[in-house]
Amino acid sequence: MSSYFCMKKILPAIIAQVLCALAVLGQDQKQTVRGTISDQQSKKGLGAVSVSVQGTNLGSITDSSGTFIIYNVPVGRIAVEVSHIGYEPLQVYNVVVEAGKETVLQLELLEKLNVTQKEIIITGREKLTTRQMATVSAVEFSAEDSRRFAGSRNDVARMASNFAGVNSVNDGRNDIIIRGNSPLGLLWRLEGVDIPNPNHFGSLGATGGPVGMLNNNVIGRSAFYTGAFPAQFGNATAGVFDLSLRNGNYNQQEFTAQVGFNGLELGAEGPFSKKSKASYLVYYRYSIPGLLKSLGVDVGTGAAVPKYQDISLKIDLPTAKAGQFTLFGTGGTSSIDFKGELKDTSNFYNDPYHDLYNSAKMGVVGLRHQYFFNSTTSYTLTLAATGNNVITRQDSLDDNRLPHKDYRQNSSEWKYVVSAVVNKKFSASDRLTAGITFDQLHYSYTDSLRDAEFGFIPFLQEKNNTNLLRGYAQWQHRFSPGFTLNTGVYSQHLALNKNTSIESRIGARYLLKNAGALTLAYGRHSQMQTLMTYFHETRVGEDYIQTNRKLGFTKSDHIVAGWEQALRNNWRYKMEAYTQLLNDVPVETRATDRSALNIGAGYGEGLQDSLVNKGKGYNYGLEMTAEKPFSNGYYILATLSVFDSKYKGSNGIQHNTAFNGRYVLNTLAGKEWQLQGIHTIGVDLKLTTAGGKRYTPLDEAASILAGKPVYNDRRAFEEKTKAYFRIDLKLTYRMNNKGFMQEFFVDFQNITNQKNVFSQWYDSRAGKIRTQHQLGFWPNFNYRIQF
Numbered sequence: 001m002s003s004y005f006c007m008k009k010i011l012p013a014i015i016a017q018v019l020c021a022l023a024v025l026g027q028d029q030k031q032t033v034r035g036t037i038s039d040q041q042s043k044k045g046l047g048a049v050s051v052s053v054q055g056t057n058l059g060s061i062t063d064s065s066g067t068f069i070i071y072n073v074p075v076g077r078i079a080v081e082v083s084h085i086g087y088e089p090l091q092v093y094n095v096v097v098e099a100g101k102e103t104v105l106q107l108e109l110l111e112k113l114n115v116t117q118k119e120i121i122i123t124g125r126e127k128l129t130t131r132q133m134a135t136v137s138a139v140e141f142s143a144e145d146s147r148r149f150a151g152s153r154n155d156v157a158r159m160a161s162n163f164a165g166v167n168s169v170n171d172g173r174n175d176i177i178i179r180g181n182s183p184l185g186l187l188w189r190l191e192g193v194d195i196p197n198p199n200h201f202g203s204l205g206a207t208g209g210p211v212g213m214l215n216n217n218v219i220g221r222s223a224f225y226t227g228a229f230p231a232q233f234g235n236a237t238a239g240v241f242d243l244s245l246r247n248g249n250y251n252q253q254e255f256t257a258q259v260g261f262n263g264l265e266l267g268a269e270g271p272f273s274k275k276s277k278a279s280y281l282v283y284y285r286y287s288i289p290g291l292l293k294s295l296g297v298d299v300g301t302g303a304a305v306p307k308y309q310d311i312s313l314k315i316d317l318p319t320a321k322a323g324q325f326t327l328f329g330t331g332g333t334s335s336i337d338f339k340g341e342l343k344d345t346s347n348f349y350n351d352p353y354h355d356l357y358n359s360a361k362m363g364v365v366g367l368r369h370q371y372f373f374n375s376t377t378s379y380t381l382t383l384a385a386t387g388n389n390v391i392t393r394q395d396s397l398d399d400n401r402l403p404h405k406d407y408r409q410n411s412s413e414w415k416y417v418v419s420a421v422v423n424k425k426f427s428a429s430d431r432l433t434a435g436i437t438f439d440q441l442h443y444s445y446t447d448s449l450r451d452a453e454f455g456f457i458p459f460l461q462e463k464n465n466t467n468l469l470r471g472y473a474q475w476q477h478r479f480s481p482g483f484t485l486n487t488g489v490y491s492q493h494l495a496l497n498k499n500t501s502i503e504s505r506i507g508a509r510y511l512l513k514n515a516g517a518l519t520l521a522y523g524r525h526s527q528m529q530t531l532m533t534y535f536h537e538t539r540v541g542e543d544y545i546q547t548n549r550k551l552g553f554t555k556s557d558h559i560v561a562g563w564e565q566a567l568r569n570n571w572r573y574k575m576e577a578y579t580q581l582l583n584d585v586p587v588e589t590r591a592t593d594r595s596a597l598n599i600g601a602g603y604g605e606g607l608q609d610s611l612v613n614k615g616k617g618y619n620y621g622l623e624m625t626a627e628k629p630f631s632n633g634y635y636i637l638a639t640l641s642v643f644d645s646k647y648k649g650s651n652g653i654q655h656n657t658a659f660n661g662r663y664v665l666n667t668l669a670g671k672e673w674q675l676q677g678i679h680t681i682g683v684d685l686k687l688t689t690a691g692g693k694r695y696t697p698l699d700e701a702a703s704i705l706a707g708k709p710v711y712n713d714r715r716a717f718e719e720k721t722k723a724y725f726r727i728d729l730k731l732t733y734r735m736n737n738k739g740f741m742q743e744f745f746v747d748f749q750n751i752t753n754q755k756n757v758f759s760q761w762y763d764s765r766a767g768k769i770r771t772q773h774q775l776g777f778w779p780n781f782n783y784r785i786q787f
Contacts, residue, residue, distance in 0.1 A: 135507025180645025185238025231488025
């Protein structure tokens, strides 16, 4: 007892001494802020641009290549002001300056239409209207955004669930459900290349998974689109994740180590030589449960130990006369074994009557060359290869818990990509971008399922290749500083069945006097089916026939109208109303309620045979956003989405889609306090409520008689689980010392331990319906150091 009172007195004194010592080490910590300023339309670096830190006398002037450097910037969050004669001034808030890593900015300025034009100060996130010719439904984000929000787990996909129009009510996966669409309608792009599912434990053709593979420490300036997106994006009907990797620091060597939910991470970046601006960036990550298990430590998950690892890299090689060469890549592997456990039926990953063994691989590598013919004309050539592989074994367990072979899969998809893009700025009012992409698609599928009568049936056996040719052109014309028109056309051709689509895109933005801006956009968007769908086989007598090979593209017409207002007090408001009409949706030839619009949020590919493009669907809704970006030590973000999503199968009956939750409300807020110049304490809060998950009710009496689940298909997706509700609280401590920064956070997810329903399923052996719940209260820890 005496030792307790002794420690009670001594421990606070020790902590105080340590804090004082650290304060001495960290007093007046400074850092370097560097970067480039480019013309927003031509992408060429701008010289003689003034860059300054707001509220200080610190600043710099860019050289002829657009490069600037500002020394001795105090650590913390700063605002940067950028100005240049003949260009609209730019103010960027929430720029994080930390010890151990230089802050690098890549900013763009928009040229004024005439020198007498009234100043329009662009604040906060840069507008994508001009930079990417996106008129509506677009938001730009950075690595800092993916770290900030509570509940995001350093995952860009989970971060995006906070934006208007996105519905994510699955704690176990990061599927992006946009405006009631299937997650399969989402396009993932990295450095301008369409990539396969960038998630660990993801299945072929899907777009989500439980753990993101893309390391947020390497994410550069990226964008997320939720409708009527520009012509440069195609083969998608719901939205686009357009990601870029940041460049490594070409000035000095820097290192990062991080440990948390996503794994143990090690990163390095720096210059190849002090004589050039060539740089490298590489980050590697390994799963914590897998690492502990390999060391013989019991991680408390039984046999279901998630093992995964991934790597991301970027090498940037600028030259004096030959342009800029960039090598980029990312890839990873994952595996997990689920053993059926009768005592664990409440776990939403557990199936008590099956053993499941899964492994997956995914990789992307590319080489890009960018060259400026003059200050207004450039081209970009990209050569890339992507691929993914999934191996799955499922064994059914009898009453004695003995396994019997049930399902086998070993499937791969890979492609080789050649892409060329030309960008031309004719004047401050006119810009043209055009590109063409050739994809050589390779595939190898081996899927078989055990049948009680015929044994193992190979319902998918195919190995071959085909081609997808895509092209686009988009034009931007600025009639005045407040009126911009974006037009474009996109086309694609699939050689497999000679399907072709030609799609138009148009959008306009009109600035009202002291009343914000009005936006209006239309786009037709088409998408080929998941590649394996075309080769699904149907047994006819002794033969197997590919009944889906002639399937055409699914088409969706987007119409979006909006209003947005950015005030000088940093608050931004946005409202959008939209309608989406979907046609040529794959449905079954026989009269059923099934539709391709309802698959994509699980681990199976949802394949059916004998499909035709006769299904329809629609989505419409209203979205509202109120945002106060991080400034003066705090931020607030509130998004509300109200929507309706319906479809018709081949039976002609209209149903709710599986993703028609009807509403989503997100409210987020965060506050930071800076102590003694080097200590930062942050609190972030997130509240989410959304309509419950749709499901088709089980006919319990019929299921008992049949000994297997029997669904009431005439009431497809008529029922809903209870509304989803979750509150997350994140506490962060950051310390900037001389030469290094340390950050620790704990993210208390679902702090009310809400029992959100994951699914209901029929237990044929127990003869009853069981309910599986999602993640309960769960604290997520993370530690990061950079030096």
